[in-house]
Amino acid sequence: MSETDRPTTTVLLPESAGGWSRRDFIKGVIASTVTVSGVSYFGAGCASPLPAQTGGVERLVSLSVNGQTRRVDVAPNETLATTLRYKLGLTGTKIGCNRAECGACTVLIGDVNHYACSTLTHRVRDREITTVEGLESGDGTLHPVQQAFIDELGPQCGFCTPGQVMSAVALLRANPNPTRKEAQAAMSGNLCRCGAYDHYLNGVMRAAQEV
Amino acid sequence: MSDAMTGFELYQPTDVEQAVDLIGRYGSRGWILTGGYDSLDWFKDRVKAPQAVIDIQGVAELRGVRPTDGGGIEIGALTTLTEVTTSPTVRDRFRLLADAAGEVASPQIRNAGTLGGNLCQDTRCWYYRYGVDCYRAGGNTCYAAAPDAQNREHAIFGASRCVAVSPSDTAPALVALDAEMVVLGAGGERVIRAEDFFMEPAVDITRMTVLEPDELLVSVRIPSTWADAHFYFEKVADRNSWDFALASIAAAFKTDGVRVEDARIAFGAVQCTPRRMTRVEEWLRGRALTPEGVDAAAALASKGAQPLAYNEYKIPLVQNLVKRALRSV
Numbered sequence: 001m002s003e004t005d006r007p008t009t010t011v012l013l014p015e016s017a018g019g020w021s022r023r024d025f026i027k028g029v030i031a032s033t034v035t036v037s038g039v040s041y042f043g044a045g046c047a048s049p050l051p052a053q054t055g056g057v058e059r060l061v062s063l064s065v066n067g068q069t070r071r072v073d074v075a076p077n078e079t080l081a082t083t084l085r086y087k088l089g090l091t092g093t094k095i096g097c098n099r100a101e102c103g104a105c106t107v108l109i110g111d112v113n114h115y116a117c118s119t120l121t122h123r124v125r126d127r128e129i130t131t132v133e134g135l136e137s138g139d140g141t142l143h144p145v146q147q148a149f150i151d152e153l154g155p156q157c158g159f160c161t162p163g164q165v166m167s168a169v170a171l172l173r174a175n176p177n178p179t180r181k182e183a184q185a186a187m188s189g190n191l192c193r194c195g196a197y198d199h200y201l202n203g204v205m206r207a208a209q210e211v
Numbered sequence: 212m213s214d215a216m217t218g219f220e221l222y223q224p225t226d227v228e229q230a231v232d233l234i235g236r237y238g239s240r241g242w243i244l245t246g247g248y249d250s251l252d253w254f255k256d257r258v259k260a261p262q263a264v265i266d267i268q269g270v271a272e273l274r275g276v277r278p279t280d281g282g283g284i285e286i287g288a289l290t291t292l293t294e295v296t297t298s299p300t301v302r303d304r305f306r307l308l309a310d311a312a313g314e315v316a317s318p319q320i321r322n323a324g325t326l327g328g329n330l331c332q333d334t335r336c337w338y339y340r341y342g343v344d345c346y347r348a349g350g351n352t353c354y355a356a357a358p359d360a361q362n363r364e365h366a367i368f369g370a371s372r373c374v375a376v377s378p379s380d381t382a383p384a385l386v387a388l389d390a391e392m393v394v395l396g397a398g399g400e401r402v403i404r405a406e407d408f409f410m411e412p413a414v415d416i417t418r419m420t421v422l423e424p425d426e427l428l429v430s431v432r433i434p435s436t437w438a439d440a441h442f443y444f445e446k447v448a449d450r451n452s453w454d455f456a457l458a459s460i461a462a463a464f465k466t467d468g469v470r471v472e473d474a475r476i477a478f479g480a481v482q483c484t485p486r487r488m489t490r491v492e493e494w495l496r497g498r499a500l501t502p503e504g505v506d507a508a509a510a511l512a513s514k515g516a517q518p519l520a521y522n523e524y525k526i527p528l529v530q531n532l533v534k535r536a537l538r539s540v
């Protein structure tokens with residue numbers, strides 16, 4: 001990345017704040033050319049307002065997403081769904097309700113499924129995050145859950161699908177041979193407005209035979 | 212983006228001292244964050260805008276289940292609801308709590324939501340959550356008790372100006388198990404009976420628990436008293452997932468095979484605090500559970516109920532839940 005096309009994100013940063021400064025931030029940018037900031041997605045006007053920061057977490061963090069380390073500027077009040085979608089460009093993670101009521105934003109933190117819309121990004125600095133983009137293997141082969149969802153005609157509109165996939169993957173990591181009832185319980189935090197629940201369940205049970 | 216929460220300073224202490232220090236320093240301008248499943252809605256709606264958010268999830272010593280002297284257990288406040296419901300110790304000996312924790316919200320919420328957060332969460336009265344200036348928010352009216360108000364979810368017992376209900380599924384289970392809350396603040400530690408932990412609106416309408424703004428719930432202690440008793444937990448909600456209880460019953464019984472030796476019955480979502488059915492418990496002591504006895508106990512359970520326009524159905528609901536609990540013995 002050349003000097004000129006580096007994102008001009010420093011507009012958001014106060015001159016100096018306890019723990020870090022604009023100078024540290026710029027140093028961080030230089031040290032890592034993959035630093036991302038998605039301020040342009042919001043426009044400076046609607047970016048999260050910064051308090052007169054006197055302490056607390058440092059904004060520039062390293063996140064481990066889909067096996068890659070990504071440097072990113074994260075506001076204290078930013079959710080993981082926002083960071084993934086609008087800063088890291090991982091738009092496979094959907095935002096449906098943005099209040100823990102639908103499951104479209106489900107991602108894995110470690111091996112466990114969580115709602116990214118309700119997780120502060122700073123909470124997961126030192127954790128492995130997996131989104132739906134991170135499931136296929138290097139040669140493009142789909143994860144068995146993804147393939148099974150296709151084979152069982154899981155998705156209708158598809159909006160809930162990434163979240164359904166992530167919950168199914170979490171289930172099969174914890175319990176590779178679930179009963180249909182266990183699968184139903186494990187998938188109960190993912191709403192499907194199209195009502196394709198049975199198809200997804202068939203998919204989970206098919207995938208369980210393959211993983 | 213609606214998650215443009217008002218800005219705050221974020222602190223992530225890693226031990227209890229740091230946490231208590233930060234909480235003491237910010238007092239009512241600070242906000243303790245654990246799983247965040249109550250908190251983030253408030254922030255996103257911009258109804259609450261703390262100056263400092265103190266994310267204590269990294270305080271590892273407050274997480275986990277351990278045995279105590281005397282055969283009870285102590286559960287750290289930061290133990291997630293998934294950990295509570297799957298813990299072999301909790302399941303084996305205090306299944307009532309495991310069952311209750313497993314009924315909360317959805318799997319993803321239980322994966323991050325903590326026992327402490329579940330007990331300290333604010334009420335879900337939607338007038339209040341919407342940000343209106345009702346009594347609980349410091350104003351001088353209750354929107355939910357107005358003649359045309361939507362109050363299907365609200366209280367039938369013990370209202371005092373506020374008719375909101377205790378939303379927690381684990382709270383009635385802990386009341387039934389005679390649990391104690393261990394609370395730490397700058398002034399030291401205090402231990403509060405679960406029954407006394409929840410704040411009556413008549414005493415302080417703006418708070419759900421007796422916690423002071425500079426206090427931290429560190430753990431919950433469950434004595435051996437009710438270990439391995441006969442337990443019954445049932446939550447009635449509109450949907451099996453996500454929804455808060457319309458009423459929930461947590462009950463523990465000891466019998467000699469014929470007669471009830473002792474009983475605990477507590478309800479969630481019918482009063483502003485978990486409601487212990489002391490009169491029913493007393494009535495049951497020493498009695499055999501005949502069909503007439505079951506009916507009499509159920510009738511006693513709803514005594515004193517004062518329904519609002521849209522929640523009269525909670526009266527037979529409470530009665531039927533008591534019947535089902537007694538018939539399971």
Ligand SMILES: Cc1cc2nc3c(=O)[nH]c(=O)nc-3n(C[C@H](O)[C@H](O)[C@H](O)COP(=O)(O)OP(=O)(O)OC[C@H]3O[C@@H](n4cnc5c(N)ncnc54)[C@H](O)[C@@H]3O)c2cc1C
Pocket residue numbers: 099100101242243244245246247248249250251288289314315316317320323324325326327328329330331332333378379380381422426427428429453454455456
């Ligand atoms: C869609 C949805 C559905 C839900 N359904 C249910 C349900 O069916 N049953 C149910 O019981 N709950 C339900 N909940 C509530 C959810 O379970 C609770 O919000 C959650 O358990 C709270 O835990 P948390 O760790 O996420 O809390 P947080 O949001 O982090 O904290 C909740 C509150 O408690 C305070 N707090 C947290 N921990 C401590 C502590 N150790 N000491 C002092 N104060 C503390 C916080 O400051 C905050 O005010 C639901 C929530 C959502 C969003």
Ligand code: SF4
Pocket residue numbers: 334336337338339345346347348352353354355356372373374375
């Ligand atoms: S029930 Fe309580 S919280 Fe709801 S509007 Fe009335 S005073 Fe406010």
Ligand code: FES
Pocket residue numbers: 094095096097098099100101102103104105106115116117118
């Ligand atoms: S967008 Fe996160 S649960 Fe709906």
Ligand code: FES
Pocket residue numbers: 154155156157158159160161191192193194195196
């Ligand atoms: S496929 Fe449309 S919401 Fe599930």
